[in-house]
Amino acid sequence: MSQAADFAGVSKATFLRHEKTGKTTAEFVVKIARAYNVNEVQSLINLGFVDEAAVMEVAIEKALGMAKNSQILAEMNKRHDPEARRL
Structure with missing residues (x-):
């Protein structure tokens, strides 16, 4: 998990908070999607943001x-x- 946070350029605490609460933000979704070369618009659609x-x-x-x-x-x-x- 810490490798994923590092790879995406977000703090480990932020990454863990999003995972623990099961809630996230559109900004966080876009950061993770871009880090893993996944279409950010499709990610936002999949998670109900758009x-x-x-x-x-x-x-x-x-x-x-x-x-x-x-x-x-x-x-x-x-x-x-x-x-x-x-x-």
């Missing part, structure tokens, strides 16, 4: 903003009926 639907909503909007026109058009082509006159 709602997955809210994350997906932001992720979709962000992805659309970053997508190239060709990527958006390719996705639209996958979704429409080629025989339809309108989308």
Whole structure:
């Protein structure tokens, strides 16, 4: 356990307190996740700090903003009926 605390860059007392009480903070979750190269957002979702639907909503909007026109058009082509006159 002390090796895990050292590896994550947190005090042993803090690590033990979180384990003993069974409670933690989002900040602590992120520190541990990053130290062990685990996705911090998924860790926050798994522990109930963040709602997955809210994350997906932001992720979709962000992805659309970053997508190239060709990527958006390719996705639209996958979704429409080629025989339809309108989308």
